[in-house]
Amino acid sequence: MTDRRTLLAEVPTGIWLSNTSVPAKSGKTFPVIDPATGDVLVEVADGGVDDAMAAVAEAAEAGPKWAATPARERAEILRAAFEEVQRRSDDFALLMTLEMGKILPESVGEVNYGAEFLRWFSEEAVRVGGRTTTAPAGNGEILVIKQPIGPSYAITPWNFPLAMGTRKIGPALAAGCPMIVKPAEDTPLTMLLLAKVFADVGLPPGVLTVVPTGTGSAAQSAAVMADRRVRKVSFTGSTGVGSLLIKQSADQVLSTSMELGGNAPFIVFDDADLDKAIEGAMAAKMRNGGEACTAANRFFVQNGIRPAFTAALTERLSTMTVGPGYDDTSELGPLINAKQLDRVAGLVDEAIEAGATVQTGGTRLDGPGFFYPPTLLTDVPAHCRIRDEEIFGPVVVIVGFDTEDEAVAAANDTDYGLASYFYTNDLNRTKRVAARLEYGMVGVNRGVISDPAAPFGGVKHSGLGVEGGVTGIEEYLDTKYIALTPHTD
Template sequence: MPAQQDESREERTERLLRELPKQLWVGGQQRPAETGKTFPVRNPATGDVIVEVSDAGPEDGARALDEAVRVQEKWAHTPPRERAEILRAAFDAISSRKADMAHLMTLEMGKALPESDAEVAYGGEFFRWFSEEAARIGGRFTPSPAGTGRILTIRRPVGPCLAITPWNFPLAMGTRKIGPALAAGCTMIVKPAGETPLTMLLLGQILADAGLPEGVLSILPTSRSADLVTPLLEDPRLRKLTFTGSTAVGRTLVKQAAPNLLRMSMELGGNAPFVVFDDADVDAAVDGAMLAKLRNGGEACTAANRFHVADSVRDEFTEKLVARMSDVTMGAGTEPGVQLGPLVNSDQLTTVQGLVQDAIAKGARLLLGGVAPDGPGYFYPATVLTDVPAEARILKEEVFGPVVAITGFTDEDEGIRLANNTEYGLAAYVYTRDLDRALRVAESVETGMIGINRGVISDVAAPFGGVKASGFGREGGVEGIDEYVETRYVALPVP
């Protein structure tokens, strides 16, 4: 049932939790876990249990893979236009249920409601984009250069896939994988994060209502990820793994997937530099910093973590940024006017507190925030540190919180060196008025994505992904579907 315009927040919550799928999604319908177990999903703003959902185990994974294998060939041979129409219908349904999906996402993840609204729009667009790409999976036909034959290439779906998605973008990280997989003709099993399974379960219902055949997509929430995932990776019928999450977990999954030589896409951790050169428009840089830092409350792999600001403009930038950060309203994400919701759980709160305290202990100056309020909930305020020393952990580790860490630099070469002084290479942000400098830096910074005078870089039509310890493979854009197809070469004789 779609949202009612005159519903209160409490009424909407009650209705959604009553109607929401709470069991595993296998074979196009809800099913309880084989063990009969459930696990709680909590509201980060209060710590209270929202609802209990079925807790998938290895038997459920095997059943979902059986379904995926059973329908793989039929789905692969479904006309591309039919696959496209299902994705487009799902996009329309997501758009029509935007208020419900955003509210549900805020309940389970904590982000402010405007952030959830933006994610629903962004996440839904992957279904529209890949509905348009489904009919454009082509090959080529060319003569052999030696004149000895003809070369025909065919692009075919890789087969059953496993997608492991994170908690910070419960919808978009799923649609960014499900969209190209279904468009390419692959079946898929999704294991959503244990903190945020509800949005993905609702998406399963939406896809079924849009006409997705039974068995093509399964959704398996679990509190025991290793127990579910390890047997799937060991099963030779699984042909691809796509994962978004931490670099540490990604490294483990790569090792587990190696014996079966699975196709893999890894979108891993980030430690994005935000570099402000001496010729930058400082006001524009502050605007961009607010977007790059506080999008999703800082809980984003693309979030700016290290702010390297030219010494000649550092005081001005810092003063203006502190003023802007001071005006940020923190509270429960469902409340009107809130810009910064809670962190996702107590572990994340402890991590952010530890990074800030370590920086201060090593000589950083605290200009704003830095102290978590008393509970309930997992709140941490907008925080600004300056004069952060090179040995501080916050310059080396992913923050995933609303914390700005500022350091200075003298010239362009030092700015580039500081930007690259990390094992990660997902995103970077650069502010300069000099086009030649912008191009030099874009060619020198070791990242998969770079924003020039922009604080938000994610775009459905652009390839998303990183280098170094931030992973490999690309999602979105025309490149995104390449991760779900393999190229077959057919050698033909000269006619």
């Protein structure tokens, strides 16, 4: 593994244009903070509208040639990028831990997960198909082909700095679309290093550009989406921002993929295997420190098993070691920034004031850094925001229930519909509950469900479109119908 100082010196910190790191046209920079200490890691170019327009121009120029590049060549570049990311797994993992805070083992897990999208879509690049059929009326042939949608704009979040990028870049490049990426302000370094990796393995200039920004995110996105040369926007983040982007996309009738907020239920029935349910709860809630759109947010536990489940989960949470993600002993790192720390602490404080019982945690930790302890609350009144809003932190709220209908109704009582989880050993119940849950993804007796080979997406206010799986590349392809005349002798 490269040491921290050497790694940070190697990572590009400018706007990534023409496979080169260049300063922002304004000359401005913004700091990237280590959430474990609050210290500045590096200063990164603060891209503005002019920088974004330069990226659009490059993408528009590179697009036709990249679309015409044989699928096998595009696939080989994606495969080479996959292999290089894997070769530098330790570097990517350390970089993510430095700028985002998650513990190193989880960062290594994200490298493996994120890199897999590059390999998966390298294989899908050569499988884009079409069809030819005889018109039912016998008056010709129907030819259907798939073509790249065109220059695409990706806005990626801070919680999975690599995987949320590769999940968009992989299918775009495989389909033949150039991609402009705006990484999150808190975590631009991982994406900039990935762009350098792509350049190193032979991706032509202009096919992938990266425009970090610390102050002008809204203006940059509005300008890019207003440009007629851009044909696609893909966003992962909050429902509020996603809704605004959908409205902005309407003027140019852009294709949109929106992976938005979640409010995942985690249901434990009396017949569940308690030990497996506890392991699943730890994975679904505490992975990434709870800062995941798929994180379990509301725990509904049937009253027969609830005391045992609560006691066991409280014990597990209370013994977790909290500290910097790059320390070998740490099991839980910091939250991303002071704003998120204040929000999580505020939700917990409000619930306690309303009468919630603290089983463990519940009080913010002393600095430096943005740490909050593993926390478990019971007896939380129904009106508390912590039961209705996405927590995005290491806080568990347990609510009891008596019947299956009661659990399903409570789980579906939200505007969101991304991920859901439940534990049972009853096969008939498995089929019933999975069908009734109003979510794009359902985990049965497992707490981690993301898989590059599976479709990832939600319903209701959790988004539009699907990423990953065999359908992921379709988001970057247009369907064209060609009417052919009948064959004549």
